Amino acid sequence: MTVDSVTLATDTAPTRPAKKVAAALAPLQLSGEHHLCPGCGHPVAWRLLLEVISELDLAQRVIGVVGHGCYTNIVQLADIDFLQCLHGRAPAVATGVKRVQPQAAVFTLQGDGDVASEGLAEVLHAAARGERITTIMLNNGVFGDTGGQMTAASVVGQRTKTSLDGRTPDAHGYPVPVAELIASMPGVAYVARGAVNNAGSVAKTKRYLKRAFELSTEGAGYTFVEVLTMCPTGWFLPTADGPDYISDTFETTYPLGVLKQAAE
Amino acid sequence: MTARLLQGSDAVAQSAIAAGCRFFTGYPMLPFTDLLESMARRMPGVDGVCMNAETEIEAINMTLGAGAAGARAATGSCGQGIALMQEAIAEAALNEVPFVVFNMARGQQDYFQATRGGGWGDYRTLCLAPKDVIEAVEHTQLLFHLADKYRSPVMMYGDYLIAHTYVSVDVVKRDYGPLPAKDWALDGTAGGSGHARQIWTWAMGTATNPGLGPDLHWQHIADKFEEMARVEQRWESNSCEDADTVIVSFGTSGPFVDQVVEDLRADGLRVGAFRPITLWPFPEAALAEATAAASRVLVFEVNAGQMIDDVRLSVGGRVPVAPVGRVSIDFSGMRQGEILTVPWIRDRVRKAIGEVRVS
Numbered sequence: 001m002t003v004d005s006v007t008l009a010t011d012t013a014p015t016r017p018a019k020k021v022a023a024a025l026a027p028l029q030l031s032g033e034h035h036l037c038p039g040c041g042h043p044v045a046w047r048l049l050l051e052v053i054s055e056l057d058l059a060q061r062v063i064g065v066v067g068h069g070c071y072t073n074i075v076q077l078a079d080i081d082f083l084q085c086l087h088g089r090a091p092a093v094a095t096g097v098k099r100v101q102p103q104a105a106v107f108t109l110q111g112d113g114d115v116a117s118e119g120l121a122e123v124l125h126a127a128a129r130g131e132r133i134t135t136i137m138l139n140n141g142v143f144g145d146t147g148g149q150m151t152a153a154s155v156v157g158q159r160t161k162t163s164l165d166g167r168t169p170d171a172h173g174y175p176v177p178v179a180e181l182i183a184s185m186p187g188v189a190y191v192a193r194g195a196v197n198n199a200g201s202v203a204k205t206k207r208y209l210k211r212a213f214e215l216s217t218e219g220a221g222y223t224f225v226e227v228l229t230m231c232p233t234g235w236f237l238p239t240a241d242g243p244d245y246i247s248d249t250f251e252t253t254y255p256l257g258v259l260k261q262a263a264e
Numbered sequence: 265m266t267a268r269l270l271q272g273s274d275a276v277a278q279s280a281i282a283a284g285c286r287f288f289t290g291y292p293m294l295p296f297t298d299l300l301e302s303m304a305r306r307m308p309g310v311d312g313v314c315m316n317a318e319t320e321i322e323a324i325n326m327t328l329g330a331g332a333a334g335a336r337a338a339t340g341s342c343g344q345g346i347a348l349m350q351e352a353i354a355e356a357a358l359n360e361v362p363f364v365v366f367n368m369a370r371g372q373q374d375y376f377q378a379t380r381g382g383g384w385g386d387y388r389t390l391c392l393a394p395k396d397v398i399e400a401v402e403h404t405q406l407l408f409h410l411a412d413k414y415r416s417p418v419m420m421y422g423d424y425l426i427a428h429t430y431v432s433v434d435v436v437k438r439d440y441g442p443l444p445a446k447d448w449a450l451d452g453t454a455g456g457s458g459h460a461r462q463i464w465t466w467a468m469g470t471a472t473n474p475g476l477g478p479d480l481h482w483q484h485i486a487d488k489f490e491e492m493a494r495v496e497q498r499w500e501s502n503s504c505e506d507a508d509t510v511i512v513s514f515g516t517s518g519p520f521v522d523q524v525v526e527d528l529r530a531d532g533l534r535v536g537a538f539r540p541i542t543l544w545p546f547p548e549a550a551l552a553e554a555t556a557a558a559s560r561v562l563v564f565e566v567n568a569g570q571m572i573d574d575v576r577l578s579v580g581g582r583v584p585v586a587p588v589g590r591v592s593i594d595f596s597g598m599r600q601g602e603i604l605t606v607p608w609i610r611d612r613v614r615k616a617i618g619e620v621r622v623s
Contacts, residue, residue: 028455028456030458030470030471030472031470031471031472033471053455058455059455059456060452060453060454060455060456061451061452061453061455062452062455063333063450063451063452065329075462075464075468075470076468076469076470076471077470077471078460078470079455079456079457079458079459079460079470079472080452080454080455080456080460081450081451081452081453081454081455081460081461081462082450082460082461082462082463082464083329083332083450083462083463083464084359084462084463084464084465084466085325085328085329085355086325086351086352086355089321089322089325089352092317092321092322092325092326092329093325093326093328093329093332094329095315095322095326095329096287096289096325096326096327096328096329096330096331096332096333096337097329097330097332097333097450098329099287099313099315099326099330100286100287100313100330100333100334100335100337101333101334101450101451101452104333104451104452105452121318121319121321121322122321122322122325125318125322
């Protein structure tokens, strides 16, 4: 496929208009206004995160440490303590927060660019140390915030603005399986990979997040939940094709499920 | 307490703990290593945390996190390690997280990165350069105070003479006056109140509590540094009132230059010494005043010429400014060798004055 033949999602008006799926805000959500694109999966992940924090009654002791990406917008929308930090460094920053506020429920919210590309050292060392924090990696395999470039988590074959004919192992190497790397470490209590592209995956992902927060706040160790999120804009797909791209393409590289669970 | 013989690094560690420092982290690099080791020994005894970080980048970001969570926090390194930390020092200046960076430098080649920084944005790093261990012990506690006062990262410019010299020192807790409450610090308790706390360089605030936004926030930061530049200048002036020649030096070079001044004064030469204690803010007006009667200003620093830029800015072209220092480094990064001996400096100063008389 040549670049000239690609029909961009933004070339024409969406065939199906965006619609609000629910008027109600998530718990702890101050506003529904955000700058994310139609078809983006991040808001679903945000909602799950806030529901879990609320249901576990963590609202008055939770501190979020947020990296750089489209998802950073949550800092403006959610009514919890937030520290927005440098690209990739959130697990180190969260370590400092947790070590001096051990009673707090500390989590990092990062993207695949933040975790797999810029901040691989920080996340692996935090996991190896068994920091009692939870990392949520929203993986859409692309730098969405900067307009669709390849990350270390982009899958083989994925077209981005810096892998125009698709990511090839010869030219670009292979995606980094961050969750699998983290699951291999003894200090880690829980690793799961979910998605938000259909109702079943959304329900499972919420359970993963809940378990991750339970274990890290109980002091069982480091917990990590990867969430595959749609980015039709960054994938150069029609808006409505995002969910299928996850199940048809991403899940073959990133199989869903619980990768590690500490013994009870 | 009473005075005890302590290694400089251990004295600084004790002083930091006396100041309330309860989080410390670092990555080993000589001559900073001794401070890290001392903190690792002492922190558990005060229920503090000392972490051996995996990189300097992690160390500074952990420190930022601990500072954001309200602790008195510190880290340190030297040379290339400080270079790795610059991104987060700038970030902390812009998102207003206080902590102390102990730059136990290899010689004096860190002046540029201590005073100019290497990170992004309109920020400065307040930097104190003690002349010896006694002053370093005092500066340590002052730095924690200034960091909290201005909600900003600050730096000590130490070196191996401070890190490794054993001196008899009494580490006592110092009181620099009241500070505003850290009501901005994150502890998680504000969630769901409608007024959750937020630490964010861009200061956007939330949908219900809009922040200043980057323009106004960064102007506020710039105003704060302007205020710091105005009120926090510190210096020491020695025999400058009638001096024809003023020698400017910083940090541990100061006592060597003071001895040179004493020697040359005994020979009848009107020589004085000026030592900026704050490298930023540089005491420009004080140096201009100290050199008002001088016909030449000499700059002694153990590098190829870094502080000399600030000296020239302060003197403003009124008086010729010439370097009398030199690079002096070896593979360990520790050597100042012949250059930091009083006779060597004295000869360089004599030559510069035009009275060559090798002693």
